Amino acid sequence: MTVTETMRVPARSAGRDPADPCATRAEVHPRPDGRDQYTISEVVALTGLTAHTLRWYERIGLMAHVDRSHTGQRQYSNRDLDWLKLVGKLRLTGMPVADMVRYAELVRQGDHTYAERRDLLEATRRDVLSRIAELRDTLAVLDHKINIYADAGRASERV
Amino acid sequence: MTVTETMRVPARSAGRDPADPCATRAEVHPRPDGRDQYTISEVVALTGLTAHTLRWYERIGLMAHVDRSHTGQRQYSNRDLDWLKLVGKLRLTGMPVADMVRYAELVRQGDHTYAERRDLLEATRRDVLSRIAELRDTLAVLDHKINIYADAGRASERV
DNA sequence: TGCTTGCTTGGAGTGCACTCGAAGGTCATA
DNA sequence: TATGACCTTCGAGTGCACTCCAAGCAAGCA
DSSP states (O other): OOOOOOOOOOOSOSSOOSSOTTSOTTOOOOOTTOOOOBOHHHHHHHHOOOHHHHHHHHHTTSSOOOEEOTTSOEEBOHHHHHHHHHHHHHHHTTOOHHHHHHHHHHHHHOGGGHHHHHHHHHHHHHHHHHHHHHHHHHHHHHHHHHHHHHHHHHHHHHO | OOOOOOOOOOOSOSSOOSSOTTSOTTOOOOOTTOOOOBOHHHHHHHHOOOHHHHHHHHHTTSSOOOEEOTTSOEEBOHHHHHHHHHHHHHHHTTOOHHHHHHHHHHHHHOGGGHHHHHHHHHHHHHHHHHHHHHHHHHHHHHHHHHHHHHHHHHHHHHO
16 A cells, blocks of 8 residues: 655645534544644545545535645545544435535535534434334344244254 | 225135245234235335335345236235335345345245354344444434534524 | 226336546656 | 556446336226
C-alpha cells in the first residue's frame, strides 16, 4: 500500500466554512496522531470502503466536495472521516443511499434544516427498532429449527 | 383480486411424499379454515409477495415444485406456506437468495443432510446476533445525534 | 360467441449500490 | 529519464433480487 506520508502544511484549505457541510458542528473527532489530512488510500484503510466507492459517494452528493491538493488529489479531513462513519452506520440500517443524500443536502443547507434532519433521524430510529424486533423474531425461529435438528441428531445417535 | 374460491377436493396431490421437500417434518401448520390448497393470488394475499416473485422462487429452486391443478395452475399447500414463512424470515436476516436455495436443496436431499442444515442455520444465527449488535450501536449514534438536534432546537427557542 | 379475469410460460428489463476500465497526470526513487 | 506507485476523470459493467412483458390457455358470464 505504501501510503506515502507527504503531510504537507494545510495550504489554506483547512480553514473550511465554520457552518460546514457534512458534520454536526462541534463534533469533529481528531484522530490520535492529531492529523487532519488523509489521502484516499488512507481513508480506504480507515473505513474499509474502496477508493471507487469514496469517489462515487462524492459524485452522487453523499459527501460534500473533498479538499484537493495542488495536484488535484483528494485530502480528507477528520470531519470527512466522521461523516463517513455516520454514513457507515446509516448504511447498516438499510437506509437507501438516496435518503442519505437527502440528509447530506439538509446538512449542506444549514441550520434552518435542523427540524427536518431530526425528523429524518427519528424515522430511521423507528426503522432500526423494528428491524431489531424482526431479527429477534427470526432468531426465535432459527433457535426452534436448530433445536429440532439437534434432537434429530441425538435420536439418530440412539439408534 | 376476486380470488374465486374453487375449493376442489384434493385431487390426489395432498398425499405428498412424507419425506417432503421443503418443510421440517411434523411442522405443517394448517390454516384456521382447515384448507390445504391455495391459488397463487391467495398466497400473494397471505404472504405479501407478488405472483411474479412466487413463480421466480420456484424457477430458481427456492421452492420445490408446487402442485398443479388439471389446468396447470399452481396449488400451494400449508407446507408451502410454512416454507415461505421461513424464507421470509431468512430474507429479513439479509441472507442471500443463493444461500436459501442451498438450504432448500439440502432439505430436498433428505435426512442425511441434517448436520449441514444445522450448521447453516447456526451460521445464520451468529450473523443475526451480530446484526442486532450493529443495529444497537447505530441506535446509540442516532440517539446521540437526535439529542444534539433537540438541544439545538431548545437553544434557539431560548433566543 | 365473445368478453373478461386469472392464470401459464420463458425471456427480457429494472433499480440499486457499487465496481471496474481506460486514458492520462504527478511524484519519488533507481 | 524512466519506472512504478498513486492518483485523477467519466462512462460502462456487474450482481442481486426482483419485475415486467407478450403470447396464450381455461373458466365464468352476457
